[in-house]
Amino acid sequence: MEGLHDADMIAAADRWRARDLAVLWHPCTQMREHPHALPLFPAARGEGAWLVGHDGRRVLDGVSSWWTNLHGHAEPRIAAAIARQAGTLEQVILAGFSHPPAVELAERLLARAPREPGRAPLAKVFYADNGSAGVEVALKMAFHWFHNRGETRRTRFVALTGSYHGETLGALSVGDIPLYRRVYAPLLLDVLFAPSPDAFGAADAADAEARALAAADALADLLDTHPGEVCALVLEPLVQCAGGMRMHHPAYLRRVRELCDAHGVLLIADEIAVGFGRTGTLFACEQAPGGGIQPDLLCLSKGLTGGFLPLCAVLATQAIYDGFLDDSRDRAFLHSHSYSGNPLACAAALASLDILEGDDVLARNRATGARMAALAAPFATHPAVAEVRQTGMILAIELHPDAASAEDGHAVEIAGRRGLRMYRAALDAGVLLRPLGDVLYWMPPYCVDDAQLALMADATAAALAEAVRCA
Numbered sequence: 001m002e003g004l005h006d007a008d009m010i011a012a013a014d015r016w017r018a019r020d021l022a023v024l025w026h027p028c029t030q031m032r033e034h035p036h037a038l039p040l041f042p043a044a045r046g047e048g049a050w051l052v053g054h055d056g057r058r059v060l061d062g063v064s065s066w067w068t069n070l071h072g073h074a075e076p077r078i079a080a081a082i083a084r085q086a087g088t089l090e091q092v093i094l095a096g097f098s099h100p101p102a103v104e105l106a107e108r109l110l111a112r113a114p115r116e117p118g119r120a121p122l123a124k125v126f127y128a129d130n131g132s133a134g135v136e137v138a139l140k141m142a143f144h145w146f147h148n149r150g151e152t153r154r155t156r157f158v159a160l161t162g163s164y165h166g167e168t169l170g171a172l173s174v175g176d177i178p179l180y181r182r183v184y185a186p187l188l189l190d191v192l193f194a195p196s197p198d199a200f201g202a203a204d205a206a207d208a209e210a211r212a213l214a215a216a217d218a219l220a221d222l223l224d225t226h227p228g229e230v231c232a233l234v235l236e237p238l239v240q241c242a243g244g245m246r247m248h249h250p251a252y253l254r255r256v257r258e259l260c261d262a263h264g265v266l267l268i269a270d271e272i273a274v275g276f277g278r279t280g281t282l283f284a285c286e287q288a289p290g291g292g293i294q295p296d297l298l299c300l301s302k303g304l305t306g307g308f309l310p311l312c313a314v315l316a317t318q319a320i321y322d323g324f325l326d327d328s329r330d331r332a333f334l335h336s337h338s339y340s341g342n343p344l345a346c347a348a349a350l351a352s353l354d355i356l357e358g359d360d361v362l363a364r365n366r367a368t369g370a371r372m373a374a375l376a377a378p379f380a381t382h383p384a385v386a387e388v389r390q391t392g393m394i395l396a397i398e399l400h401p402d403a404a405s406a407e408d409g410h411a412v413e414i415a416g417r418r419g420l421r422m423y424r425a426a427l428d429a430g431v432l433l434r435p436l437g438d439v440l441y442w443m444p445p446y447c448v449d450d451a452q453l454a455l456m457a458d459a460t461a462a463a464l465a466e467a468v469r470c471a
Contacts, residue, residue, distance in 0.1 A: 041057075047074060048072040048074075049061055060430060070307060077351050078348050113294075124316045125314070128311075128337050129337050130312055131299065134300070142157075157192070157232055159192075163235065169184070197215035200389075232296075237270075237279075239394055253287070271300055272299055278394055306352035365392065376390070413434060442460075
């Protein structure tokens with residue numbers, strides 16, 4: 001776009017918008033809102049924490065492009081790794097074939113996965129190509145493993161109220177956001193929902209812990225009521241992300257691990273959004289009291305490739321893997337994806353791990369998280385704000401509810417007139433913030449600097465002013 005005048009760039013952006021709306025159906029969008037209520041931003045390129053439009057506008061990516069981008073857009077080390085791999089092997093069937101990036105990535109993920117003293121480690125990796133697909137893999141593995149053992153009554157799953165795990169039918173079944181699931185209710189599994197341990201409104205850490213333990217007691221009662229029926233419990237450790245960035249005390253994780261063991265239930269940890277340093281540790285499971293917990297199945301995606309390519313990894317114990325070994329193919333796990341373990345995606349993931357380890361990203365994130373907390377603290381007294389909360393580099397500013405959230409639940413993306421107007425106000429201020437209904441949140445790339453964080457705070461103030469104006 002170099003050499004173009006402003007008028008030419010604006011005209012180019014308008015042409016891209018028109019071409020887009022002529023052919024594309026966008027995700028998580030009521031398309032009638034385009035082009036007026038929800039104007040499209042035609043991105044031309046990314047630069048670190050910035051997105052640059054065809055019209056030359058620069059917008060700070062305050063949500064890491066749906067929580068995928070860890071190290072910044074167009075990060076040269078990841079781009080170079082993909083380019084090198086593309087010159088060698090771009091794709092190969094993973095059934096009956098292998099390739100070095102898939103093997104090396106599996107080795108490194110297993111070496112860094114959560115470990116718990118006295119428990120056999122996670123030992124095998126199954127690749128899928130997105131987070132929802134990974135949750136489907138974990139659900140099917142859990143059910144099938146018990147089926148192979150002859151425990152055919154174990155057909156049910158437990159999830160948490162307010163949860164979200166994806167939008168394929170199995171993943172949607174273990175989610176609890178009404179707007180996303182109610183149309184499809186006749187197609188969904190019969191899932192048991194346990195109370196969320198979220199600490200919304202807690203007076204202090206002790207109160208948050210008490211709420212978490214009370215939720216664990218309710219889970220214990222639920223499992224007692226359904227003996228021998230549950231094959232797995234699925235949860236997002238520490239933060240229910242698409243469920244409104246609701247956060248819970250890590251004591252809940254320890255109790256859940258104990259309850260699953262006591263009832264013979266597999267524990268599925270969905271770290272698709274919270275993994276790879278978002279919560280202050282590489283994996284959120286590591287923050288449970290006593291040195292962390294280890295799930296039986298661990299789902300990883302989003303930031304796995306640094307936000308460059310779609311990939312999911314489901315880590316399983318040796319015992320689960322061994323439960324499928326047999327002369328009969330009926331007892332095999334025959335689930336597949338065409339792009340399972342794609343070499344380009346694995347190469348991107350390996351480069352992202354190199355950056356996480358070589359740049360001491362976790363230490364830098366802790367410092368960034370502290371700056372985020374200081375900048376957001378004044379919003380706690382804003383008349384529209386019910387709570388400001390934070391876990392690592394995830395910071396949420398929850399507003400008092402409005403009519404849209406009362407109807408559909410606070411977790412629906414940019415729900416209602418207020419959400420749309422807050423989104424547009426932040427975008428006009430130069431920051432991409434995509435409210436989850438009543439919740440404005442910050443989840444920037446790890447490369448974000450002090451000036452960019454200050455811009456996020458300014459954009460948040462503009463969005464809150466719009467929320468008050470349109471109340």
